[in-house]
């Protein structure tokens with residue numbers, strides 16, 4: 322057994338002991354060791370929103386220990402535009418955290434012989450795991466980035482498996498392989514592409530990371546019905562995936578001028594609506610789905626910070642002084658975003674602080690909405706249905 326294989330076995334054993342690896346996925350994880358898929362150059366967080374390359378050749382032991390840690394590894398930055406001698410700023414491909422991969426594969430409920438479509442090939446590791454589980458000829462995986470798709474084909478061949486790797490926009494699914502029993506996305510969506518529904522057989526499942534501009538972190542599992550619709554619950558709200566390319570969330574710049582804007586105060590701490598509680602953050606995001614937030618440290622070495630919210634021409638800022646009970650609010654533009662966020666949070670509190678697992682998503686040919694407990698009770702943006 323090589324060092325890498327021994328490390329893989331140890332990771333598999335650790336995941337299993339922690340209850341993070343369903344028994345039926347043990348053999349695929351052993352058959353498709355992660356080191357065969359991680360590229361020679363990976364990217365690490367260098368602070369301040371930057372990423373720097375780490376090369377296998379320069380420190381093979383460090384590379385291998387990164388490969389067999391239960392962590393995601395960044396495998397591409399800036400859509401490949403930054404050379405691997407440079408400094409990256411945006412994560413655009415990664416190999417996901419093993420325990421999350423295992424959890425999602427368990428949630429997918431596959432059986433041998435099922436036809437599976439994956440969106441977001443990345444390194445090809447997940448496609449290899451799926452191929453071991455459902456069998457050769459049953460897995461199609463779509464990757465939008467041609468360089469990554471080609472790299473994945475090479476890695477998959479080297480690992481002795483051959484799912485069909487399609488270069489293209491996975492939002493369109495892959496009609497020639499339909500109908501699928503299962504669709505799994507490994508990039509997050511704000512709107513589920515409807516072709517995923519039409520290309521899944523009735524009774525089939527769609528599993529996808531899902532989010533709003535406000536909160537990226539949910540995982541939804543939809544069951545397709547025989548009328549071209551899909552419904553299902555949110556299973557988690559702690560797994561942040563990168564967005565599919567066409568649904569990326571903008572990163573607005575903070576406004577340069579603050580003079581003359583509406584001022585007020587709030588006793589609601591921004592941590593409560595956006596940080597402390599995943600359920601609160603998810604629910605607020607459902608009510609204000611297009612609002613992007615940002616925390617900005619005051620930079621004074623203490624715990625003071627500014628919470629920003631943006632949407633279109635509107636913005637709000639809340640200045641938090643550590644220990645204070647009331648915080649200064651400034652809002653500008655056609656929408657009072659902090660007021661909306663506060664109202665969304667109060668709505669969630671008045672609804673009895675429902676957990677994310679009580680919410681579900683409905684996807685039909687002409688609309689998508691989040692519901693609470695059953696599809697008959699939509700809970701979208703106030704005033705909309």
Ligand SMILES: C[S@@+](CC[C@H](N)C(=O)[O-])C[C@H]1O[C@@H](n2cnc3c(N)ncnc32)[C@H](O)[C@@H]1O
Nearest residue numbers: 414441442443444446447465491507508565566
């Ligand atoms: C988290 S990575 C996937 C990890 C992968 N499953 C693995 O095993 O390594 C997300 C991938 O989705 C890809 N992606 C983003 N938008 C896409 C789209 N519209 N269609 C297909 N792939 C997309 C990205 O290029 C990236 O490689």
